[in-house]
Amino acid sequence: MTGTTQQQVFEIIAKQAKVDVANVTPESTLKDLGVASLEAIELIFDIEEHFDIHFPEQQGANFDSDTAQSLVDAVQKALDEKAAEGQGGQ
Amino acid sequence: MPTIETRRVVITGMGAISPQGVGARALWQGLRDGRCAIGPLRHKDGEVLRVKIAAQVPESFDPATGIDERTLPLLDRTSEFALHAAREAIAHSGIDFTRDGLGLRTAVIVGTGVGGETTQDEQSRRLYAEKASRTHPLTIVRLMTNASASQISIAYGLRGATYAVASACASANHAIIQAAQMIRFGMTDAAITGGTEACLSYGALRAWEAMRVLSDDTCRPFSANRRGLVLGEGAAVFVLESLEHARARGATILAELAGTGMSADASDIVMPSADGAASAMSQALAEAGLNPEDVDYINAHGTGTQANDSTETRAIRLAFGTHADKLAVSSTKSMHGHALGASGALELVAAIGALRENVVPPTANLDKPDPACDLDYVPNTAREMKVRAVLSNSFAFGGLNAVLALKRAP
Numbered sequence: 001m002t003g004t005t006q007q008q009v010f011e012i013i014a015k016q017a018k019v020d021v022a023n024v025t026p027e028s029t030l031k032d033l034g035v036a037s038l039e040a041i042e043l044i045f046d047i048e049e050h051f052d053i054h055f056p057e058q059q060g061a062n063f064d065s066d067t068a069q070s071l072v073d074a075v076q077k078a079l080d081e082k083a084a085e086g087q088g089g090q
Numbered sequence: 091m092p093t094i095e096t097r098r099v100v101i102t103g104m105g106a107i108s109p110q111g112v113g114a115r116a117l118w119q120g121l122r123d124g125r126c127a128i129g130p131l132r133h134k135d136g137e138v139l140r141v142k143i144a145a146q147v148p149e150s151f152d153p154a155t156g157i158d159e160r161t162l163p164l165l166d167r168t169s170e171f172a173l174h175a176a177r178e179a180i181a182h183s184g185i186d187f188t189r190d191g192l193g194l195r196t197a198v199i200v201g202t203g204v205g206g207e208t209t210q211d212e213q214s215r216r217l218y219a220e221k222a223s224r225t226h227p228l229t230i231v232r233l234m235t236n237a238s239a240s241q242i243s244i245a246y247g248l249r250g251a252t253y254a255v256a257s258a259c260a261s262a263n264h265a266i267i268q269a270a271q272m273i274r275f276g277m278t279d280a281a282i283t284g285g286t287e288a289c290l291s292y293g294a295l296r297a298w299e300a301m302r303v304l305s306d307d308t309c310r311p312f313s314a315n316r317r318g319l320v321l322g323e324g325a326a327v328f329v330l331e332s333l334e335h336a337r338a339r340g341a342t343i344l345a346e347l348a349g350t351g352m353s354a355d356a357s358d359i360v361m362p363s364a365d366g367a368a369s370a371m372s373q374a375l376a377e378a379g380l381n382p383e384d385v386d387y388i389n390a391h392g393t394g395t396q397a398n399d400s401t402e403t404r405a406i407r408l409a410f411g412t413h414a415d416k417l418a419v420s421s422t423k424s425m426h427g428h429a430l431g432a433s434g435a436l437e438l439v440a441a442i443g444a445l446r447e448n449v450v451p452p453t454a455n456l457d458k459p460d461p462a463c464d465l466d467y468v469p470n471t472a473r474e475m476k477v478r479a480v481l482s483n484s485f486a487f488g489g490l491n492a493v494l495a496l497k498r499a500p
């Protein structure tokens with residue numbers, strides 16, 4: 001999977017929601033896309049695995065109302081932190 | 091359906107190993123005192139784990155005390171807890187299994203969510219991480235789900251129906267219900283029952299982390315700032331008898347197990363349903379011959395997750411109507427953590443204590459009222475009040491509900 005962070009996150013969301021990636025917009029919430037709570041946890045796991053990052057602890061139910069863009073932002077934040085940590089170690 | 095003559099079921103002994111310490115007395119005392127046994131996780135992989143807190147059986151617990159040295163190597167931590175709790179319960183009840191061939195008929199039914207997770211984890215590590223080609227030869231006898239029930243049966247020569255009941259977090263209550271029904275319908279005069287869990291293995295902790303239902307501060311059931319459940323461990327075991335049998339031998343009766351209710355939500359694998367839970371509570375009341383207004387206390391499932399606590403509140407309102415506002419409802423998981431398949435058994439110790447001493451244990455760590463949780467949860471301090479009858483709720487992943495109704499000793 002290539003492309004921008006946003007494209008990659010949208011593709012993972014589309015796969016979990018079983019919708020065409022064109023239907024995922026920055027404003028779509030997981031609930032809009034029909035991603036129920038346990039699937040949301042699975043989606044978070046897929047995103048974490050794909051980018052090799054950890055999202056902070058948060059209860060699953062809260063993800064339902066998250067938008068696709070908020071997930072992209074969270075990924076970007078985690079990637080930035082990872083990069084900063086990596087540099088700190090060098 | 092033809093009318094079946096049924097017998098009354100009473101509890102005559104109890105024992106526990108819990109985060110509150112060794113013994114049912116220590117557990118009840120800790121809960122009554124509002125002592126939260128949740129603390130920093132002690133674990134050999136603690137450095138890398140994201141989960142940092144748990145309610146653990148204190149290090150002072152010595153599994154070897156009083157257990158035959160030939161038996162010890164056969165035991166997963168799950169069975170160690172169960173055997174110790176069973177020994178205490180049997181001694182407490184004063185029951186003599188050698189008399190009149192009682193042991194030949196006595197059933198042993200023990201709930202556990204998973205069984206020997208510590209063993210499974212250690213042996214998997216050998217195989218997959220250390221690339222060993224052999225597991226320990228006692229792996230199977232340690233990890234099998236029925237190991238605890240079988241070890242109790244062997245230790246006391248109990249030859250009645252013996253097996254494990256597994257229904258995740260409702261395992262103990264389902265096991266206790268099964269044992270009670272066997273006595274109620276005349277299949278046995280006595281049974282040993284309860285629940286046990288030792289679930290703080292590396293693999294299990296990782297799996298719970300991934301599910302994102304673990305709290306990172308403490309367990310705050312029904313509080314607006316609740317952040318999830320805190321894992322616990324332990325066992326509680328009980329001696330159940332028919333009322334006639336207990337009276338005939340002059341036993342001290344702790345409480346009557348007057349009614350039971352079981353249901354399945356048949357909806358979501360993890361999200362609870364108020365209807366399913368309410369149905370189990372209503373069944374338990376009906377079987378016990380209790381009206382809602384006869385009940386003073388509910389020991390709630392109260393895990394501290396967003397979903398459970400508001401749904402359980404709605405369920406209690408459905409089952410109890412206007413009397414819901416008069417009930418004392420508390421979650422002792424706030425103090426002993428969530429011991430999964432053992433939790434209903436640990437909570438039965440709390441329910442019995444409340445009935446016998448007219449004291450309702452509190453919900454610890456409840457500091458921020460939640461509009462979605464609008465019952466009287468006895469926050470932070472135990473309450474002296476008349477307790478005539480009690481319900482004890484257990485609800486499980488998989489949408490399974492098991493509720494016990496208890497009355498004072500007749």
